[in-house]
Amino acid sequence: MRRAPLQDCHPLALLLLLLGSLAPLAAQSSECPKWTSAQAHQTLDALQTRIARWDDAYYRRGERLVEDSVYDQARRTLTTWQACFDSPAAPTVPMDDSGRVSHPIAQTGLAKLDGHQALATWMHRRRHDALWVQPKVDGVAVTLVYTERRLTAAISRGDGLSGQDWLPHAQRIAAIPRQLPASAPARVILQGELYHRRRAHIQAELGSDGARSAIVGLMSRHELDIDGASQIGLFVWDWPNGPDPMQERLAMLGAWGFADSAYYSQPVVDVDEVGHWRQRWYRSELPFATDGVVIRQNTRPDAADWRPRPPEWAVAWKHPARRSLAVVRDVDFRIGRTGNITPVLQLYPTQLDDRTIRHVSLGSLAQWRDWEVRPGDQVMIRLAGLTIPQLDEVLTRTAPRPALSVPDPERYHPLSCLRLSGDCxxxxxxxxxxxxxxxxxxxxxxxxxxxxxxxxxxxxxxxxxxxxxxxxxxxxxxxxxxxxxxxxxxxxxxxxxxxxxxxxxxxxxxxxxxxxxxxxxxxxxxxxxxxxxxxxxxxxxxxxxxxxxxxxxxxxxxxxxxxxxxxxxxxx
Missing domain, CATH: 1.10.150.20 (5' to 3' exonuclease, C-terminal subdomain)
Structure with missing residues (x-):
């Protein structure tokens, strides 16, 4: 998802990005911030309020205001600092329930694993059950209800218990059958993802590229025209009241016309197989954007027991982040053979595309002067060409500005330092x-x-x-x-x-x-x-x-x- 330009961000959002970028540091240190009680109260209140607003936008309107990695960092930071200052969790911002439709079965959401070892542990605990992997399609969640084989409800995810009535729009989307075959049960409840159709989309190169926002925009229209409806696909990721065996569920979904579910769901037995499909779907052409993979057990509890929280029988393993928050530890000015001065940001370690990034080159002294980055600044970095980390944004600037010893560009040129001296x-x-x-x-x-x-x-x-x-x-x-x-x-x-x-x-x-x-x-x-x-x-x-x-x-x-x-x- 593309973020709003920095100048459009509320100052509090910048504060939160600062807090999120410090989360990796908090994990490495047992020290709490050295704040007064008033500072702690003000900061935690701002952080809680911002997260509540993000939750409200996501669950009520289907809008993702920040990238998942930023949201997750903010959540971890909040938990850490609440423990530091013995602060209770604040209630979330209440949502307007007018015009909402209840889900017949709760939409559960997914817990996110943070690496191979966590996935290996999760899979080992379920070694006596069959496991399946699916692409985690990046769109908006929907519940479909078929009564006597006719589509009678389409509900946005909302808060997992209720959402918006999307039936008028759903009836115009060709990817959603309006009628199931006569062989289908009298009542079928499906949960899935509406996605923006893409031609040969490669996630590693293009990212989500506004895929989710495109669906939110289409489904928010007063009327969905034929052209808009043709841009929407459907991936059914669960049939809560369907047969227990996953393979049986997939076979019937495929026969009913939900082809993506049957084609992209794959049985797996170990972490390597999951990793294979994760990399394949990340780097090969797909008709939709993805933000990871979902691993599911073959069997699940009775659907009546589902709750709007991450379940035990399914987890997500996200794709490597294409952008990441980082804290500048220092700025080095490297002088090359011809006298060119290359500023290099030394970062506290941050993960990006399954790699640990510790430094980013700014290319030239002129570029550093444009960014004016200094130690303590909070920055967003991204990968260029899938391999080279680059500075994307300066999010917050530490104050007062730390002093730096910047080489004089007039001192260095192609014929300087032909012999060793103090600054050569x-x-x-x-x-x-x-x-x-x-x-x-x-x-x-x-x-x-x-x-x-x-x-x-x-x-x-x-x-x-x-x-x-x-x-x-x-x-x-x-x-x-x-x-x-x-x-x-x-x-x-x-x-x-x-x-x-x-x-x-x-x-x-x-x-x-x-x-x-x-x-x-x-x-x-x-x-x-x-x-x-x-x-x-x-x-x-x-x-x-x-x-x-x-x-x-x-x-x-x-x-x-x-x-x-x-x-x-x-x-x-």
């Missing part, structure tokens, strides 16, 4: 790492960790100091020893055979096609390259003014000239 270690280390990589001199066994050890030991302060290191100097380093020292030394020695073009790339020359460097004889003439001016470089395809200026600056820089000369000298 990060860029200098990035230069060395690039130099030994396949982009440069391709030194086997030499990487960032190697260079960090050499810097820490005071053995490398200039970009090419490693050329003169001996095996004896290397093997005394911690956890190095004779064999590794010899291998490192061999890698250093092998660079003497590298061509000039590789050395230029290793030292940070702006990337150009190798042919651009060659003279008519196919050789690299260093003096000729150093003599080229901006317009000379721009004669070559693909080299614009910016790259030409950087090439001129590189080849005329005194330190680069000295490094090239040293690189061409003999190694010991």
């Amino acid at each position: 270690e990060e860029q200098f280390l990035a230069r060395l790492t690039w130099l030994s990589s396949h982009h440069g001199l391709d030194m086997p066994g030499i990487g960032e960790g190697t260079w960090q050890r050499l810097i820490d030991a005071g053995l490398v302060e200039e970009l090419l100091d490693w050329q003169t290191l001996t095996p004896a100097q290397l093997e005394v380093l911690p956890e190095v020893g004779e064999t590794r020292a010899a291998n490192w030394h061999d890698s250093f020695q092998a660079t003497h055979e590298q061509p000039l073009g590789s050395w230029l790339a290793a030292l940070g020359m702006p990337p150009v096609a190798e042919s651009v460097l060659h003279d008519p004889d196919g050789r690299i003439n260093l003096a000729a390259l150093q003599a080229r001016e901006r317009h000379d470089w721009q004669r070559y395809p693909g080299i614009g003014a910016t790259t030409a200026d950087r090439l001129v600056a590189f080849f005329t820089h005194p330190e680069i000239e000295a490094l090239i000369a040293k690189a061409q000298g003999p190694l010991p």
Whole structure:
């Protein structure tokens, strides 16, 4: 579901998002917030009121005002803090019951499991009964009643005991049969989900994309036209007064025209099978949006005993969250080889798409200035391209704003930090790492960790100091020893055979096609390259003014000239 823009949110909603984002932290610590009694009363009252409003919107009007993950975090936080301050639960906001129809059998809702282990425990306790898995279709719940095989009632979920009368709309929806076959029992009560039809919907890529809101909108119309009705499908997930065996129920539903139920309900025996269907339905094409899977027992209690609360015989395992709340622990400013500054948000661990996310890159210093994120801020993150966590929103900003040491972008550029100095270690280390990589001199066994050890030991302060290191100097380093020292030394020695073009790339020359460097004889003439001016470089395809200026600056820089000369000298 898409959330309302931040500027449209009530300030109290932002407060609640703050509270929800702190829930993972509360779970990791036994400490309670250090609030006065008045602060605790005000905060808990605001939180209880907001949750009650969410419940009222969901159960009375079928509207989901917040994502399930936010709602669940808020509920956990409320429970934790009520225990901290010995605060009783407040009553929910009363709902207007006018114009409502009673459910003949209560709609129960579902408890949500939080992972493989919880599901394994639940399934083990039911090992003597058959189990089934279904997609948890993301729509709006409905009860259908057939009397003498004719559709006589369609009721929205409401509070589980009563809901809105949807019969006039239901009679126009082709997915809901108005008449059951003559073989059907005299009274049939079905519970299911009205969903918004989608063409080749892939949940992992598209999310729910307003699917539930679309159904709420259609069912809220004064009149449902043919076009609107054609957009609505039905997934029947239970037949409370039907036969006990699940397979028998599914077979009869399929024969009556409820094809989705029979097709998508699958028998399972262990967590791996449930996980298989969960991933399959998450990442493959479906005609509806989903937000997880439902695991059901074959048998259930008598329907007269059902209550509007999560039952013992069915549970939900939600899909991994596509967005998640997080608290910023710190902000690092990483300086790369070319002097680019990349701010990285260090987060308290948060779950996103079955992964634990601890940091998010903001890409550039300019982007950080736009967001102006600081430690203590509450943020929403999402996955881009299914793999890369990105900042989606800044929800609340801590006050007063913590101070940060932000690098001066004027200090760093493609030719800065060619040697080690007080504020240059990060860029200098990035230069060395690039130099030994396949982009440069391709030194086997030499990487960032190697260079960090050499810097820490005071053995490398200039970009090419490693050329003169001996095996004896290397093997005394911690956890190095004779064999590794010899291998490192061999890698250093092998660079003497590298061509000039590789050395230029290793030292940070702006990337150009190798042919651009060659003279008519196919050789690299260093003096000729150093003599080229901006317009000379721009004669070559693909080299614009910016790259030409950087090439001129590189080849005329005194330190680069000295490094090239040293690189061409003999190694010991």
